[in-house]
Amino acid sequence: MTYYVLLDAMGIQRTVFETNKLKVILGASLQLAQWQLYCRDSRAKSGASYMSSAGGNVLAGFDDDTKARMFIEDACLAAQGCGFSVAWALTERKNRETDQEVWQKLQVEIGRFKAGDRDATDYAYLPELPKIDNKNICTFCGMRTREKSDGGAADRDKACTVCKERILLKEKDKKAAAGTATNLEMLYANHDFAEDLEAIAGVKTGDERASVAVVVMDLNDMGNRVKRIIGGQSDEFKTFGVFSRSLEEELFTLFDGALKTVFGVSKSLPCQPLLFAGDDVAFVMREDYWIPFVNEVFKGLKTVKLDGGPVTCGAGVVIAPHNFPINRLVDMAEELAGNAKRLFRHRQAGGKDAESVLDWHVFQESAFASALEARQRLFLQEVQTNEEAYMATDKPYTASEFNTLCGGAKKFWGNLPETKRHGLYEALCYGPEATRDFLALQLLRDENDQLQKYDGIWQAVEDWNTQKQDGDPVLWHTLKTDRNGALEGSGAESGPYKTDITLHYTDCTDSMELYWMQQKGSGQ
Ligand SMILES: [Zn+2]
Known part of the structure; x- marks a missing residue:
């Protein structure tokens, strides 16, 4: 085997989510999955002696150059037919080059293709x-x-x-037999998903503003993992092939199981898989399902063993009314997943106790700004009154931090009436001073100083005071940064923060958002 072909489906997200029409998105996603399967199944026909096809990539090995070129043409034309752009590379293994060297040459060619640096005919x-x-x-x-017009459906x-x-x-909704179906088709075969976003959001029960959650998940550190596998072995990509195949199978089992656990088995589940391509995964679901779903996937990932190291993911969730453009929501969730993955790299890259990480955003604006921009506007209001203090969010959270926050939310906010909770949430969004004023003036005054009426929140405030240092604003934990821009006492020589300021963290607002969404879930 001397000739190697690498195919790379470019801009999968952009292609699948070019429209906000759910049906077209789902169809595009199916096409991608079928293209992947088509390549895998064309091994015999094309005369390939090696074929690995998963996650938007295809690696194939051939004994002669002509067969390799014919395969490229066939696979690329198949992708072209369904509107996907594929970058391709062809290289020859020379003089006992290792798998790693072959892989690097292929990567360089793919890079040149994407940069527009190859012959026009390519x-x-x-x-x-x-x-x-x-x-x-x-x-x-x-x-x-x-x-x-073809006289078909309107x-x-x-x-x-x-x-x-x-x-x-x-x-077509075909239920292909297991073994000949793509993983996405098998999800369709095993679960009965609701057809449209209104049905997913539950609008038919009368709530026009019913919201959906878009959940995007992406495995951490995959590029390096692949590099390690190919660098560690030179066995004509056999280990790599086994790895990418078992990754697909493990992820299918994981998500198939999580769907069964969280949604159960019934007709028209309030959920749809939007994209299920390798480790690139996006779902839309009714808003109250995302917390158990994310927790279930995080839990399941811990049992996935690929090449020894722990498998973790970065997840981004956007909660918004169902009539917002779904493809914009996916973009935003993608951005949050990226933000979460940066935390992974920052805190624990590849470490033994590596954990999955999560960021979420509850949409409250009418413009489709980036979630991270919206967050800055939401959380930086008190800065003007006090130049020395900054509000900072604790998001993204690690899986265990998230679990703790979900578990404590009810105890904290459970016995406040809904209107008070909204008032407190707004005060928390505004800043520590507004929070203190709300607690002292609104909660106390309105109820004629009857503290016991909201004993949950007062207990929480009391607990807070005993745990925190003197002078910390109530319900806000604070950290100071030093003159190097690192957290005080960390001893680091540099850090990402402004120097000599106080950071006020917003874990109470985060906890309240989780409380609301858990309430909606239990009310069903
Ligand atoms: Zn069109």
């Missing part, structure tokens, strides 16, 4: 750029020209060829 298999035709634009993607008349294919694929 780009022949990319999907055509959409033609701009303002009068006849597809109502699904808003990009390509729509087809002429909304399909307005679709372009690509979107039409995707809708048809999703509507």
